[in-house]
Amino acid sequence: MNILFTCAGRRRYLLKYFKEIIGGSGKIVATDMQLSAPALTVADVKVQVPQVYAEDYIPAILQICKKQLIDILIPLNDLELPILAERKSDFEAIGVKVIVSEPRVIDICFDKYKTAQFIESLGLKTPETYVDYNEAIAAIKAGRLNFPLILKPRWGSGSIGLEFVDDFDELEIVYKLNRKKVMKSILATASVDDNFILIQEVIKGPEYGLDIVNDLDGKYRGVSVKQKLAMRSGETDKAITVDNADIREIGATIGKALGHIGNLDCDVLERDGEYYVLELNPRFGGGYPFSQEAGVNIPKAIVAWVKGEDVDDSIFFPHYDAMFSKCDILLNVGQLQNRT
Structure with missing residues (x-):
């Protein structure tokens, strides 16, 4: 293999x-x-x-x-x-x-505006989201959208281009600046619509990371839930696995409806006891090792499935209250090529 x-x-x-x-x-x-x-x-x-x-x-x-x-x-x-x-x-x-996953699934997840529409179609909550600048301004003036807001690339990766704004002046400046930044970055190729900057309400509260597992036929198999305790460079830095049936049900709803392949990295925010789905990433995310170290084993499942074998669903659910933290190590990655 x-x-x-x-x-x-x-x-x-x-x-x-x-x-x-x-x-x-x-x-x-x-x-x-x-x-x-x-x-x-x-x-x-x-x-x-x-x-x-x-x-x-x-x-x-x-x-x-x-x-x-x-x-x-x-x-x-x-x-x-x-x-x-x-x-x-x-x-x-x-x-x-x-x-x-299939192109349909990738499109829903990669286009953050389509992600928000998909989540709402499932009857789940997601932050108020706009891609049209003038519509966002009108929503703010009408009281449907409130500061602070977050601006980010509609087709983004990692934490590239994430900016927070607190008033109209900042919104105007940062919106224009972010458009220029994206067009100068590798994200320019992925930005296939002129409305490529997302304007979204900020949800303040506990943040959770989900590893939602489907098999190679897109059938839902399980979910691991972690509460994020600290972030670093756009990735989970410290987290603890939690026993939260409500969030597990959100994960199951998404997995069954989306029909993705393998792991789906999902972010959920909590505000006043309500849960808001933020992003869907149909791949292994930076928070996956927190699930693996707590007993989840998606690699074992993938290898078994490719061999035509199966695994018990229990390996997709972690031991709860397991807390881990990442740390930096120094690696010898070899010598520079073609040094003069």
Whole structure:
């Protein structure tokens, strides 16, 4: 069983989890734009590839799959998900199982405005969300939308372009500045509509991260709920697993309706006892290790499913009140190439 991780980045822990599952029966292959990416230190084979929007990105990944006899491909970056979803059949034709959802699912999750509409269609709550600047201004004046507000790219990744504003003057300035920032960034390619900045109400209160698990047929199997205790660079830094039936039910509702493949990273905010679904990311998120260390084992399930085997749903629910914190370590990632 050979597994390829694309855009491996900093997800070193994830490669280790899968390596523990396959043991000596296969190899871990990882790609990134830079060979200094921390996750590559775990891989048996590491390969430098072009950026995801380059014309030769998919051909490069296909060639790696053929050369390394890859069985499973697991993408780890938001920006490549739509691309791989559209080209999934090319990989399946050479025997590679790509752990990515269908284009419809990726579109709902990647477009944060469509995410908000989808959540509301399920009868769940989500923050007040606008993509038309003038409509947002009218909503503020009518009292339907109140400061503080958060501005962020409609098609975003990580914490790129997140800004908070407290009044009309800040809103006007930051909105214009964010448009310029996005157009100068890698997100410009993903921003396919002129209304590419999201204006959203701020929900203040406890924040939760969910790992919602569906099998490879899109059938809901379980959910792990963690309360976030601290954030760092847009990722969960400290968290504790919690026993909250209401949030688990929200996760089950989303998983059953969305029909995604594998793990769905979901953010939920609480205000006055009400829960608001913020984002859906159809991939392993930065908060996943908090679930794994508390007893969840999605890597084990994915490997079993690809083999045609099954696992008990109990492995998708964590031990509760397990609290963990990330910490930095220094890794030897090799030497710079072509030094002069």
